[in-house]
Amino acid sequence: MDILLNEVEVRVLGSLIEKEMTTPEYYPLSLNSLTNACNQKSNRDPVTTLSEEDVVRAVDSLRFKQLSVISADGGRVPKYRHLLAEKLGLMPAEQAIISELLLRGPQTLGELRTRCERMHPFTTLSAVEEVLKELATREIPLVTLLPRQPGRKEGRYIQLFSGIPDTSKEEHEPNPEAARLRVMLENDRITKLEEELAELRSEVIELGNMMNEFKKQFE
Numbered sequence: 001m002d003i004l005l006n007e008v009e010v011r012v013l014g015s016l017i018e019k020e021m022t023t024p025e026y027y028p029l030s031l032n033s034l035t036n037a038c039n040q041k042s043n044r045d046p047v048t049t050l051s052e053e054d055v056v057r058a059v060d061s062l063r064f065k066q067l068s069v070i071s072a073d074g075g076r077v078p079k080y081r082h083l084l085a086e087k088l089g090l091m092p093a094e095q096a097i098i099s100e101l102l103l104r105g106p107q108t109l110g111e112l113r114t115r116c117e118r119m120h121p122f123t124t125l126s127a128v129e130e131v132l133k134e135l136a137t138r139e140i141p142l143v144t145l146l147p148r149q150p151g152r153k154e155g156r157y158i159q160l161f162s163g164i165p166d167t168s169k170e171e172h173e174p175n176p177e178a179a180r181l182r183v184m185l186e187n188d189r190i191t192k193l194e195e196e197l198a199e200l201r202s203e204v205i206e207l208g209n210m211m212n213e214f215k216k217q218f219e
Contacts, residue, residue, distance in 0.1 A: 002140065003065060003161055004161070005062075005065075005161045005162045006058075006061075006162065007162070008038075008050060008055070009062055009162075010159075010161060010162050011038045011044075011048060011050070011102070012034065012055060012058040012059060012062060012068075013062060013067060013068070013082055013084065013102055013161070014098075014099050014100075014101075014102030014103040015034060015037040015038050015040075016029065016034070016068065016080065016081060016082040017082055017084060017096075017098065017099035017102070018037070018043070018103060018119065019033075019037055020081065020082070021092065021095065021096060021099070021119040021120065022118055022119055026199075027081065028071040028073065028079035028080055028081035029079055029080055030079050030080075031052055031059075031077070031078065032202075033199075034059070034080055035050060035052050036195075036198075038050050038055060040195060041191045041195070042188045042191045042195065043103060043104070043115070043188075043192075044103055044104065059080055062082075066083060066087060067082060067083055067087065068080055068081065068082050068083060069083055084098070088142070092119075093116075093120050093127075093131050094131055094134065094135055095119075095120075096116040096119035096120035097116060097128070097131055097132065098135070098142065098159055100112055100115050100116055100119075101158060101159035102159055102161065106156035106157065106158040107156055108154040108155070109125045109128050109132075109154065109157075110125065110154070112128050112132075112157065113125055113127075113128045116128070132157055136157075141160055142159065142160055142161070143157050143158065143160060144157070144158060144160060144164065146158055146164075
């Protein structure tokens with residue numbers, strides 16, 4: 001692929017796509033919102049602690065590669081949006097899959113179907129596979145299927161924006177128990193609720209500041 005992204009650029013691009021599809025009312029994103037999106041504890045693998053400076057460098061690099069732009073909405077602070085759909089002619093289903101691969105790394109058909117649900121619903125695994133085939137057989141492929149590794153029942157798909165990682169040294173881990181999976185899902189749910197509450201608090205503070213500025217006009 002002629003576009004090669006580093007780990008931070010991958011996280012920033014994936015976050016922009018995700019937020020456009022899941023919370024369009026808050027999109028495009030300010031630098032603070034984009035940094036928080038990159039560092040979410042849910043729907044991310046690995047979890048990161050990027051600084052705003054890290055994100056600024058990544059956004060500037062993405063802009064140079066014509067994958068992002070500063071929104072011209074006339075707001076008080078700069079806001080950023082991605083240009084991936086326009087640049088590559090992607091449909092919503094394709095964007096959802098690419099976003100998940102950017103945010104969580106290699107995944108199976110079943111994982112992609114479940115995790116894409118919040119952005120774009122897929123009725124069957126075949127529907128997911130069909131979109132992946134479209135992305136993999138483009139003139140410049142955007143995804144590929146990794147060779148199935150020992151101990152794994154299914155092959156995993158990966159995005160090609162950052163090249164293909166060396167998975168030959170991955171150690172096989174036993175599948176988690178059903179109880180552990182339930183705990184993990186519950187933890188993800190709680191983390192997501194906490195993040196949504198933090199976003200709401202931030203919005204309330206911003207609205208309060210705007211109201212105070214409005215009142216000052218009449219003092």
